[in-house]
Structure formats: C-alpha cells, structure tokens
Amino acid sequence: MMVRRFLFVLGILMATGIAAYRADQRVLPRLEPASTPHRVGTYHVHTESSHDSHTELDQLTATAHDLGLDFIVVTDHNTQLAGPVVVNGVVVLSHAELTTPFGHLVQLGATQLLEEEERRGLDILRKVRELGGVPIAAHPADPKRPWTGPVDGLGGFEIASVSASARRRGGPIFAGLLPALFAFRLNRELAFAQILDRSDAALRRWDAEYDPSVVGMCGVDSHGRILPTGLELRGWHTVIDAPLPESPEQLPAALIDAISRGRFHCVAGLFARDPEFEFRASWGGETVGVPGDTVTALAVDALVARSPRSTIDTATVVLLRNGEEVSRTQGGRLHYRHPTPGTYRVEVRLPVPGVVWGYRVLPVIYSNRIRVVEDLDDAAGGPPARIFPLGRTYPSLAIPEDEEPPAAEAPAAEPPGVSDPSETPESGQPKLETPGGGGASETVAPKPAPAEPSPVEAAPPGDTRAAPEPAPAAPAAEAPDPEASTSEPEAGSEPP
Numbered sequence: 001m002m003v004r005r006f007l008f009v010l011g012i013l014m015a016t017g018i019a020a021y022r023a024d025q026r027v028l029p030r031l032e033p034a035s036t037p038h039r040v041g042t043y044h045v046h047t048e049s050s051h052d053s054h055t056e057l058d059q060l061t062a063t064a065h066d067l068g069l070d071f072i073v074v075t076d077h078n079t080q081l082a083g084p085v086v087v088n089g090v091v092v093l094s095h096a097e098l099t100t101p102f103g104h105l106v107q108l109g110a111t112q113l114l115e116e117e118e119r120r121g122l123d124i125l126r127k128v129r130e131l132g133g134v135p136i137a138a139h140p141a142d143p144k145r146p147w148t149g150p151v152d153g154l155g156g157f158e159i160a161s162v163s164a165s166a167r168r169r170g171g172p173i174f175a176g177l178l179p180a181l182f183a184f185r186l187n188r189e190l191a192f193a194q195i196l197d198r199s200d201a202a203l204r205r206w207d208a209e210y211d212p213s214v215v216g217m218c219g220v221d222s223h224g225r226i227l228p229t230g231l232e233l234r235g236w237h238t239v240i241d242a243p244l245p246e247s248p249e250q251l252p253a254a255l256i257d258a259i260s261r262g263r264f265h266c267v268a269g270l271f272a273r274d275p276e277f278e279f280r281a282s283w284g285g286e287t288v289g290v291p292g293d294t295v296t297a298l299a300v301d302a303l304v305a306r307s308p309r310s311t312i313d314t315a316t317v318v319l320l321r322n323g324e325e326v327s328r329t330q331g332g333r334l335h336y337r338h339p340t341p342g343t344y345r346v347e348v349r350l351p352v353p354g355v356v357w358g359y360r361v362l363p364v365i366y367s368n369r370i371r372v373v374e375d376l377d378d379a380a381g382g383p384p385a386r387i388f389p390l391g392r393t394y395p396s397l398a399i400p401e402d403e404e405p406p407a408a409e410a411p412a413a414e415p416p417g418v419s420d421p422s423e424t425p426e427s428g429q430p431k432l433e434t435p436g437g438g439g440a441s442e443t444v445a446p447k448p449a450p451a452e453p454s455p456v457e458a459a460p461p462g463d464t465r466a467a468p469e470p471a472p473a474a475p476a477a478e479a480p481d482p483e484a485s486t487s488e489p490e491a492g493s494e495p496p
C-alpha cells in the first residue's frame with residue numbers, strides 16, 4: 001500500500017516536472033495583425049453585480065484598456081446598467097444574462113430588464129425583442145447549463161464559450177486540465193490555450209439555422225475567480241467588421257447594431273488581438289455581400305476568404321456550407337467560385353501545442369455567415385426545420401391575432417443579390433440603392449418576433465442537412481405571410 005502511494009506521488013511529481021519543463025519550451029503561434037485595424041471588444045463578461053463574480057467594473061475596464069480593447073459586453077446575471085458607459089476609455093455595453101427555465105439567455109441591446117415572471121414563458125424570445133433586445137443563447141451546448149428553450153426567434157448562439165469548453169476539456173472534476181495547471185506558472189498563455197476547444201454541438205445548432213442574421217457569438221464568460229481577468233478577456237475577441245462612428249454618443253448603439261447583424265468575426269485573443277481576416281461575397285472583384293447578408297447566386301461569382309499569416313505558417317482556412325466543409329486552403333486566400341445556394345462561413349484553424357507533447361488543430365477565427373439563395377423569395381421561406389435540444393418538443397405559441405407583426409414589403413423588392421454593399425469596410429464601393437432605401441439586413445433591431453412559430457418538429461440534425469433550403473410556397477412578395485417569414489423578421493420592421 002505504501003509503495004503504491006509512493007509511486008503515485010512520484011508519478012505526479014515527475015509529470016509536474018516534465019510538464020513544467022516542456023511548457024517552458026513550447027510557444028503559441030501568432031497571427032499577423034490586420035492591415036486595416038478594426039474595433040475590438042470582448043463579449044460575455046461578469047462584474048461584481050453578478051452573485052458569482054467579484055470583478056469591479058473599474059478594474060475590469062482598466063484591464064480591457066491595457067489589452068487594447070475598445071469595448072466589453074458585460075452580461076451580469078439578471079441585472080444590467082441603466083445604459084452604456086465609458087470607463088477607462090472602454091465602452092461598456094451592459095445587457096443582462098437572464099436565468100430562465102430553459103438556460104441562460106443574453107438580452108443583447110435591450111434597454112430594460114425583462115421582468116422575472118416574463119422569463120418563464122415560451123414566448124421569452126418575443127418578450128426580449130419587445131424590449132429592443134436580441135436574444136442570444138448563452139453557452140447553448142454547455143454540459144451543465146445548455147439552452148433548451150425555443151429557437152425560433154433567437155438572434156444568435158454562443159458558438160464558443162470559454163467556461164463551457166473548460167468544462168468539456170476538464171471533465172467532471174476538471175482532471176483533464178491538470179497539465180494546464182502544472183504549466184500555469186511557467187507559461188500562462190500555453191496553459192490557457194489548453195482550455196480552448198471547438199464545440200461541435202454548439203456549432204451544429206448554429207449551422208442548422210440557415211438565416212445569416214442568426215449570429216455566432218464567442219463568449220469569454222469571465223468571472224475573475226479562477227483565472228486572472230487579463231487572461232480571461234483574451235479568450236475570445238469580437239472584431240467588428242462594419243464602419244463605426246467616432247462619436248462616443250453614437251458608438252454604443254452602432255456596436256450593438258453591428259453585432260446583432262453579424263458584422264463581426266470571433267478571434268481567439270491568445271493568438272492575435274485583431275489579425276488580418278476577411279470573408280465576403282464578390283462579383284468581378286467587387287464586394288456584393290458580407291457576413292450577415294443574404295445574396296442571390298446570380299449576383300455572386302465567388303466567395304473570398306483571406307486568412308492571416310501565422311508565425312508557424314500552417315493556418316488553414318476552411319469554408320463550410322450549411323456546416324459541411326466544401327473547401328480549404330493552407331494560408332493566404334481562399335477563392336470559391338460560383339457557390340451553390342447555402343449558408344457559408346469560414347473557420348481559420350491553427351495547430352495549438354499541448355503542454356507536454358502534440359498539437360490540437362483548433363479554430364482560432366470564426367466568421368459570421370453569408371447566405372446564398374437561388375432568389376430572394378427563398379430567403380423569405382426561412383430555415384427548413386427547427387431543432388430543439390434534448391429531443392424535447394415545444395408547442396406553438398398561441399398569440400392573439402392583433403399581436404402579429406404587420407406585414408410589410410418583402411425583401412424581394414430589392415435588386416438581386418445585394419443586401420447592403422455599402423456596409424463593407426472598403427470605402428468607395430458603389431452603393432446600390434434599393435427602392436426602399438434599405439436592404440433586408442439593413443434594419444436595426446428591434447426585430448419583431450415571429451407571431452407564431454411554425455409547428456415544431458424535433459428533427460434529428462441530419463434531417464436538416466440532408467434537405468437544405470426547401471423553399472416553402474412563397475407568398476406574394478408584397479405581403480409575406482408572417483408565419484412563413486420568420487427568417488427575415490427585419491423585413492417587417494422597416495416601412496418601405
């Protein structure tokens with residue numbers, strides 16, 4: 001018995017020694033910085049206003065400032081500041097992470113707090129929309145607290161979450177993170193990188209929603225309890241791809257607007273603050289669509305992605321269509337000609353060294369999505385099927401007739417292919433004027449929630465992949481059926 005215990009302790013000591021020695025030798029790859037800098041922030045941060053965090057806002061913003069962050073999205077549990085503030089030169093957007101019977105939901109952009117009793121109903125997403133918010137499912141595939149609520153009307157999913165990945169990587173008692181613990185004193189970044197992973201489950205849920213205005217967020221879920229805040233805030237950066245106003249009064253609303261429309265990409269901040277990256281739809285070299293947009297196949301001759309060079313020169317750019325890989329290239333530029341209809345996104349993957357040996361290839365950049373459709377009537381039909389987690393089926397919401405959002409001009413009224421070319425960072429692009437003065441994805445929140453979600457089917461994920469984009473019988477373009485137009489709720493929110 002004694003011998004066994006001795007060997008166990010000896011083994012631990014040797015493992016610690018080897019891990020510590022190796023951790024000192026191993027370095028993380030770095031990505032080249034963007035030639036045109038973006039505004040960079042970080043999403044899903046807690047302060048002392050949350051019961052499980054002690055981080056003071058002043059300290060948090062000072063740390064964010066030191067990291068060169070322009071904004072932070074504070075998501076305290078069931079509480080938020082009365083409005084945006086600027087502290088230590090950092091814009092603080094404060095929007096509550098609501099505790100609901102279905103999991104955690106961030107009411108991004110909402111200016112009031114959703115009442116406690118209103119958090120319990122299946123119409124919670126519509127309630128958040130009514131407050132001007134965009135409901136974002138927090139850590140939707142977290143083993144401990146997944147999102148099990150309605151999906152129809154969600155504005156986005158957290159496709160990456162540091163806390164959820166720590167739980168997956170560590171296992172029930174976090175034993176899987178022991179090597180990282182050993183390495184922490186010698187190489188903090190290497191240790192922290194061990195927590196990151198790719199959440200196939202969260203990505204599958206996102207990929208099943210073809211509407212590109214359903215955004216993919218990356219949350220750090222910083223609580224400042226175990227890891228230093230400065231490290232936590234580098235878990236994931238939110239890099240804004242839209243032009244933003246300089247005025248501090250206008251900036252907060254513009255940031256929320258850009259995020260809620262998918263005009264951003266996620267970057268694992270350990271590898272770069274703001275690396276060179278772009279993803280766009282092009283026609284003859286001109287940009288005709290950016291993430292968040294729906295474009296027609298006729299208007300696009302290629303999807304273009306540019307990845308940053310890395311210090312180890314093995315960054316891989318992967319293009320996915322409806323969640324399935326369709327093309328990849330090692331470094332540089334990816335040019336995918338004549339994309340068929342589908343919802344496209346990009347991952348940039350890097351080999352991330354382990355503490356002692358080996359590498360894991362992980363996405364360190366996630367784009368948001370560009371949807372290519374046969375014609376814009378298809379887009380009005382919405383995603384073909386809704387997947388509810390855990391095999392649970394939710395009933396349709398019964399909502400009185402008079403609460404239905406008013407029918408409005410359909411997005412088909414705009415010229416083919418272009419949602420909003422003027423939004424791209426490249427200035428000097430000709431703006432294609434639409435008759436209504438705005439494209440389908442032009443409109444800011446509040447998006448009206450679907451009046452009555454289509455009957456829910458707990459379809460297995462494979463079903464939606466196998467039958468992409470069946471276009472439901474499209475109603476007359478002038479008066480879209482509100483029940484069928486849930487994928488383009490913005491169409492109903494702006495008068496022509």
Ligand SMILES: [Zn+2]
Nearest residue numbers: 097104138139
């Ligand atoms: Zn949470």
Ligand SMILES: [Zn+2]
Nearest residue numbers: 044075097221
């Ligand atoms: Zn949280």
